[in-house]
Amino acid sequence: MTTDGTSTMTSVLRAFDIITVLWEVKRAGPSEIATRMSIPKSTAHVYLRTLAETGYVVNDGGEYSLSYRFLMTGSRIKHRNSLFRVSEQLLGELAAETDELVTLVVEQHDETVILHTERGDRSLELGLYSGMTTPLHTNATGKAILAQLPDERVDEIIETQGLEPVTEQTITDESVLRSELADIRDAGYAVDWNQQVVGMGLVGIPISIDEQVAGAVGIVTPTERVKNEEYRRTLIQKLQETVDSITIKYRYGH
């Protein structure tokens, strides 16, 4: 095998491949893993046993599945995160005040990662939850982040991720996106509806810490509500107040 640039450890990569397969199939024994990955059964067995020893995989009665340790580690990462700790209460207050769904997102691996959600009494019940990822260009929070990233990062993201549509309204044209990012920089906030999910719209404002974008806060509403300009202005104003509070609290509480 030719060394593809920089070499990595095949065994560790394969262990994580098995984790991915275990995710897909929920539960499996060595035989099934072996056939799915085209490796000998005995090899699959050693991997599974090793992964079970780490605690990230659990063996019940010969079959293996992913354990809740992923949830444990992931949640711990979230709850120790400075941005989350600073924001949590303020996001709850914003959700209570607006009665809408509030989200805190960050960028990682060229994607939007939802770090936290707070629900209000009238909030949309979509499948949005902490840990979910979406493309950056399909929603207001992602665009708010993109607008604050250096140009070369934006180029890189567009090149590697493309501008895949997820609804008919998703922005797919690069020049359209770039001009909207400029508008967002001017206005200080981003808006979208039906671009990620039909019937869903949101407003988003980036959080900047030390001249760098640390994430964004969004308010998610039904398209009908966010389309109303007056209501939208109200949301944006309250959102901006929350983001300002987060920024200040971050600076002095950390």
Added chain:
Amino acid sequence: MTTDGTSTMTSVLRAFDIITVLWEVKRAGPSEIATRMSIPKSTAHVYLRTLAETGYVVNDGGEYSLSYRFLMTGSRIKHRNSLFRVSEQLLGELAAETDELVTLVVEQHDETVILHTERGDRSLELGLYSGMTTPLHTNATGKAILAQLPDERVDEIIETQGLEPVTEQTITDESVLRSELADIRDAGYAVDWNQQVVGMGLVGIPISIDEQVAGAVGIVTPTERVKNEEYRRTLIQKLQETVDSITIKYRYGH
């Protein structure tokens, strides 16, 4: 090296050890990992680069840290879990009805794992969150599960985990615990206050699916409230109704 019973893959185990260390130190370069784990710097580097390739570790500017992929994978595991999907809405209703903090827990690796929490208007603001783990014997939900587990599993758990106290009220005597488990089986519910956290109390009821305990639901309150017998009875009744609903919904919605 002598083979300690069944052999495992040292490289995969070491990769997860590095993940643990990365968790502890938040961010680190190859040198720091190398000294902490007593391995050569170049070895640490290969591991880190490989882990970065999996996406579970992220490399910013030479230093490495755990990525949000743990949160992503963990949340996905949670949200596709049948018990959670069946319970989520009912737990929300219970929280709204009682105005208290409601938790859904399961057992894994001899511990209580909080799968989900729903907050009510008066609910305690403790650091309880989805993904957190606690010893089984320190709270009502854990004891509710223990009461339904086969005797040999209980023996095993007590032997490997012990009965470590976390407050002055924690049950540390095995015979006291066993007799309480028998009481819980009779009554159908478990109660505790100040056993896990001083000032916190809860009632818990196990969820049984196909003659097996699948988890437990708990209502978390300030000690003062749960100590009131009348209030406690009200909580237990509402809790029981919710658990019944979950059991029925699970049977027919799955």
Added chain:
DNA sequence: TTAAGTCGTTCGATTATAGTGGACGACGAG
């Protein structure tokens, strides 16, 4: 400005270790 000490990263030789086929007992189906 320079020099010494970091850092992260790369390379190649060595050797420990992951990969593998085959065998075993357990289980369920025919």
Added chain:
DNA sequence: CTCGTCGTCCACTATAATCGAACGACTTAA
């Protein structure tokens, strides 16, 4: 009862993880 599956275990072999040394980029101190 038998056949075909399963998960698990073992031992040989060749691959891939290991590790020292060297590199360029930074930071610090002289």
